[in-house]
Structure formats: C-alpha cells, structure tokens
Amino acid sequence: MSDDPKTLVSTDWLANHLKDPDLRVLDASWYLPDAGRDARAEYHAAHVPGARFFDIDEISDARSDLPHMAPPVEKFMSRMRRMGVGDGHQIVVYDGAGLLSAPRVWWLFKLMGHRDVAVLDGGFPKWQAEGRPTEDLAPVVKDRHLTVRYQNQLVRDVTQVSQASKLGTTQIVDARAAARFRGDAPEPREGLRAGHIPGARNVPFNTLLNTDQTMKSPDQLRTVFEGAGVDLSAPVITSCGSGITAAILGLALERIGHDRWSLYDGSWAEWGMFPTVPVATGDA
Structure with a gap:
C-alpha cells in the first residue's frame, strides 16, 4: 500500500517512525457489547509502545442520549491536553x-x-x-495544547440527512x-425500526x-462503491449503526x-428511533 500520513499508514511505516518525537499513537479500540471484549483491559495488557488509550464512549457528548456522539469542542480539547496530544503532532490511530x-x-x-492523522x-x-x-505500561504524558478549527462540513444531523434523502x-x-x-x-439496539x-x-x-x-x-x-450504485461524482453522506463504521466509508x-463526504453522526441509532422520518426496506 502507499503510505499517507493523512489517511492510512502501514505497520512498516509506524515501526520506522515510532521514535519520532512528534508522533502520537492512539489505541481507539471499541467493541459492541455482544463482542465480549474489554477494550481498556486489552490496552492495559498490551499496546503499541507509547500509545495512549482513546475512549470513544467517554470522549463524546454526554448531553446526548445517542451513543458516542462527537464531543463538544471544549471537551475534546481538554481530553487531548490531558493525553498530551496537540498541535504539531502526527497522530496514528489503531484498534x-x-x-x-x-x-x-x-x-x-x-x-x-x-x-495530520492516519x-x-x-x-x-x-x-x-x-x-x-x-x-503494558501507559506512557508518561505532558500537557499539550490542541488548536481546534471545527469543520462543519464533515458532519450531518438528522434534518440535513432527511433533506438529502428527499432531494437526492x-x-x-x-x-x-x-x-x-x-x-x-x-438491530442490535433495542427500540429501533x-x-x-x-x-x-x-x-x-x-x-x-x-x-x-x-x-x-x-x-x-x-x-466496490460503483458496484453498489454509488455516484462518486456526487457528495456523499456516510451512515451506519451508531457512527463508528460510517467512518470506514469516509476513510x-x-x-x-473523494473529499466531498460527511458523516451522519446519529446514524441508525437516531434515524431508526425517530417516528417522523420514513424507513425503506428491501434492496436499494
């Protein structure tokens, strides 16, 4: 594969850069409850040297009833400061x-x-x-400031997705x-259509x-995308069960x-619960 420190890097690339002073490695492991795996316990048992654990469920919007929605800017900044992740760092995330x-x-x-994240x-x-x-030891971290420039175009809510669905x-x-x-x-979550x-x-x-x-x-x-009938000349909104695997499509x-894409953060956890939005069944 061709390594790109803004999208995807190989294990060879990471091994070669592991000692770089401005590299930050994050273990972002997360599993559905029925997987029977404990991401944090696995991190404490073994992780890439220097990796910090990124808790997707905790670093989220606590005000939302939906699972692991994107956190408010202030919360993200404070958590990253505490993890020693900030400006000037090349970040590599794994699970x-x-x-x-x-x-x-x-x-x-x-x-x-x-x-600069891959x-x-x-x-x-x-x-x-x-x-x-x-x-198996967590790294010693020093606070680091992270400047946030929020990119609205990368996220969509139920109203915007509903409009996209209607207008096509x-x-x-x-x-x-x-x-x-x-x-x-x-659906693995109860109460969803x-x-x-x-x-x-x-x-x-x-x-x-x-x-x-x-x-x-x-x-x-x-x-794969074209075989599924996706028009790659048009903008794309990615969706999934709760906003996790939708990001794989984005990557x-x-x-x-194709950089004209955004992620529906609520995904089916929200859409499937909303009684006022329509649901289709069968093939697309």
Missing part, C-alpha cells in the same frame, strides 16, 4: 479489531481541524502478528450489513477490507480522492 473503530477517531480529529492499516492484530514490540442531491451510503440494511435482520434511509446505497464496511482487515487498494475501493472515500 484491536484490525480496522473497525480507529477511522471514527481519525474522523473526529479531522472534524476538529487536525489534518489510521494504522490492519491495526493491532497485524502489528502483533508481525512480532512487533508491545508494552447527496448520496447516502450505509455501512451496515446487507441484512440489516434490507430490514431482514433485527428495521430498514434503511430512503434512497440510501449499501456498502457494508467489510466489503472494503481484505481478509487480514487491511483496506483494499484505491482501485478496488472504487469498484475509503478519502483514499480514492
């Missing part, structure tokens, strides 16, 4: 599934205006499989599994990944040079 939740944190940094391709499983170094001017692309998209499988946003296309996030959880090549990614779009 323990390979490539699942790290892109969400990549998107969060982009949302806050920090561009996802580790293949994540911690690939790093460990290659016999690379790990440690922006493609909505859903990262959930096909059975959930069609409405054939129940089954189906998808009218007019949405379905690109299950795992169709963008290789078997080792690395991301497919840009040409392959383009083929893939960025890899193929």
Whole structure:
C-alpha cells in the first residue's frame, strides 16, 4: 500500500517512525457489547509502545442520549491536553479489531481541524502478528495544547440527512450489513425500526477490507462503491449503526480522492428511533 500520513499508514511505516518525537499513537479500540471484549483491559495488557488509550464512549457528548456522539469542542480539547496530544503532532490511530473503530477517531480529529492523522492499516492484530514490540505500561504524558478549527462540513444531523434523502442531491451510503440494511435482520439496539434511509446505497464496511482487515487498494475501493450504485461524482453522506463504521466509508472515500463526504453522526441509532422520518426496506 502507499503510505499517507493523512489517511492510512502501514505497520512498516509506524515501526520506522515510532521514535519520532512528534508522533502520537492512539489505541481507539471499541467493541459492541455482544463482542465480549474489554477494550481498556486489552490496552492495559498490551499496546503499541507509547500509545495512549482513546475512549470513544467517554470522549463524546454526554448531553446526548445517542451513543458516542462527537464531543463538544471544549471537551475534546481538554481530553487531548490531558493525553498530551496537540498541535504539531502526527497522530496514528489503531484498534484491536484490525480496522473497525480507529477511522471514527481519525474522523473526529479531522472534524476538529487536525489534518495530520492516519489510521494504522490492519491495526493491532497485524502489528502483533508481525512480532512487533508491545508494552503494558501507559506512557508518561505532558500537557499539550490542541488548536481546534471545527469543520462543519464533515458532519450531518438528522434534518440535513432527511433533506438529502428527499432531494437526492447527496448520496447516502450505509455501512451496515446487507441484512440489516434490507430490514431482514433485527438491530442490535433495542427500540429501533428495521430498514434503511430512503434512497440510501449499501456498502457494508467489510466489503472494503481484505481478509487480514487491511483496506483494499484505491482501485478496488472504487469498484466496490460503483458496484453498489454509488455516484462518486456526487457528495456523499456516510451512515451506519451508531457512527463508528460510517467512518470506514469516509476513510475509503478519502483514499480514492473523494473529499466531498460527511458523516451522519446519529446514524441508525437516531434515524431508526425517530417516528417522523420514513424507513425503506428491501434492496436499494
């Protein structure tokens, strides 16, 4: 793969830069409750040397009833200061599934205006499989200021998505599994209707990944999107169950040079709960 410190870097790249003074590595592991995994406990057992743990559920908007919504700017800044992550840092984010939740944190940094951030391709499983170094002690951190320049265009709310669905001017692309998209499988969160946003296309996030959880090549990614009926000349809103895997779609779009995309933060956790917005079932 071609390393790009603004989107995706290889384990080789990270190994070569691990001692860079301005590198900050973040473990952004996150799992659905039924996965039976404890991300923080796994971090304390073993992580990439120097990595800090980024708690997606805690570094979120506590005022919202929806899961892990993007945090207010002030909260993000204070948490990053405490983690010693700030201006002038090249950030690399990884997760323990390979490539699942790290892109969400990549998107969060982009949302806050920090561009020098990349996802580790293949994540911690690939790093460990290659016999690379790990440690079990959290690093000593020094406060660092992070300047935020909030990028409104990277996030969408239910009103904006509803309008896009009605007008059809922006493609909505859903990262959930096909059975959930069609409405054939129940949602993992209680109280949600089954189906998808009218007019949405379905690109299950795992169709963008290789078997080792690395991301497919840009040409392959383009083929997957086009095969799902996504118009890559139009702007895109990505969606999923709760705003996590939607960011994988965003990362893939960025890899193929499509930068007119935004993420529906509430995703199906919000849309499926709202009684006033329509739901479609079956294929797109």
